[in-house]
Amino acid sequence: MRAGFAWQGYAWSAAATVACTLAGLAMRSRFDIVNIAMVYVLAVVVVALRFPRGPAFTTAMLSVLAFDYAFVPPSGTFTVDDVQYLLTFAIMLAVALVVSRLVESVKTRAAAQAALELEAETERIRSALLASISHDLRTPLAVMAGASSSLAESGEQLSADERRALANSVFQQARRMSDHVAKILQMTRLENGAIVLERDWSSMAEIVGSVLARLRERLSLHRVIVEVPSELPLVRIDASLVEQALGNLLENAASHTPAGTVVRLRVERRGDELVVIVEDYGGAIADVDVARVFDKFEHGRAEGSAGGVGLGLAICRAIVRLHDGRASAQRMPGGGTAFSFTLPLEPAPPPPA
């Protein structure tokens, strides 16, 4: 990539010099020779703006030589009659140097600016994370402390049903909390690049089957429709991570749409990609949110009580990106939202003997 870019720069140097010389030859009859020098200076500036110092300097050198040979009397030789043209040459080289330096410093400043913005974004995420921890983790903790202390202190006075209900809520909240913690850790690992993909040939149909089994309880209040064609190519992916990505989309659909609505899970092949789509039919997210819904801590729909650290979709997107795929959300014409991700296909492995 970088080598190709440098090569391109030198190609531009040569092309610009040739173009200026041709333009100069055309101008010669009507313009002063000093104005022709200006055309070369323009070429030097343009190249210096787009490419690093090397090509800029080369353009200046080539321009000096071409200008000298073609226009400076006596033309057709590199001899210089008038000493004042040496000044023209010096200015051309100086312009190349100054513009390159200028462009470089602007680029450095832009990079510094970007770093600053990134830092601000990190800070925003950190405070959102803290806010989310205090809400999403403290609530279950409060329930667990309350319910378990009731059991411990006055279990004998409670009916068997009440005891069971309290114990059950301790369990449910503990599970919910463990889920949140796992998601926070997972997001941190994904962000730090601490996750190495363990790619292996996998079947998307199998992943669909296992995620539906894992989330059976979570999806029990929705009508889940599964559309997986029987002939799908295998994909070389980290199956555990992609299972998480798909699971997060399904959990998102289940927690943000009313009970009884349809959640449709489709897998299809489109060219050299596999597309996995989760459609829900519970109130479309607002226009603005479609673009941002995969960002961290965006809940998409303004329902505080629906819960979820808001990390599920961000984790999904990070996993999909690691696989060189894309995650996106779209409003559907009839209301509802389609969340989808793609996974690139590779040539199939050799079949079993």
Add this chain to the structure above:
Amino acid sequence: MSAPRLAILLVEDEPEIRRFLRASLGVEGYRVVESSTGRRGAIDAGTHKPDLAIVDLGLPDIDGINVIRRIREWSSMPIIVLSARAQERSKIEALDAGANDYVTKPFAMGELLARVRAALRHAVRIDAGSAVLRMDDVEVDFDARTVQRDGQPVHLTPIEFRLLAALAKSAGMVVTHRRLLAEVWGPTHERDTHYLRIYMKQLREKLEADPVQPRFLLTETGVGYRLLLPPPAAA
């Protein structure tokens, strides 16, 4: 008739976790032997000869995987591993080292008890030498090498049959990709996971009502497969 109580060895360093496991396993009628370190656990397995071992992977002294290897040197007792979410790799290593199943912390007690029962049932079935497997309307006779679905014969290719047999040998428990590949195709194919994807799909199409949402031939994503059998009818 009162059978002798089955003994379970519990190798776990966290006293709070031992506390609730001891209580629940006790209620289920098991006798629990507790070891708080890996070394102690490997020794207790030899002296107490339990019917099953539950081994935590995150032990303070020696790795849970080492405990499993030491037990496997002399015993085929079922071993269930307790692993944390962050221990994906060592979980697979433990299974490849000879553990029969795993439960990820935090788990519901019901989940662990179901695994324990499946593992013990398996041990009993091996002793009894039963060669017929029933999954709803499917019946597999491993001696006669025949499969029937709804009373109709189903043809399985030799490889499909070997794969089904490899899963049935550990019925109810997880079998890693590597083990299945080594057993069905030989040790040189331990990394050819796509063979499994292709043949599991064929098996499910022949034996499952809905191949995408199987009821018996389950996928353990990233780990392997599990043949889940319905609990045996009181016989």
